[in-house]
Amino acid sequence: MSADRGRKPSGGAGAGAGEKGGFKRGGGFRRKRVCRFCVDKIDYVDYKDVRQLMMAIPERGKIQPRRISGTCAKHQRKLTTAVKRARQLALIPYVTD
Secondary structure, three states, X not given: OOOOOOOOOOOOOOOOOOOOOOEOOOOOEOOXXXXXXXXXXXXXXXXXXXXXXXXXXXXXXXXXXXXXXXXXXXXHHHHHHHHHHHHHOOOOOOOOO
């Protein structure tokens, strides 16, 4: 019995090799997401601005991660804190019905 049964060979030509310039394997072009807080030059993410916070929360009620929303690390930390404060004050629901 072989120890590497069921594994793919690691020849270097995997899914990540050769992808440059934003082109993916499917052939489409994906634009790099930019942080909307940096574009609008927002330094303070206000927990009372419910409309802005709800854009970061999908239907299920979870906070979207950086890789999906495109928010930079600095603003993602501030956004997370603001959402948690708004939930504590019942401005935003924890879960959906």
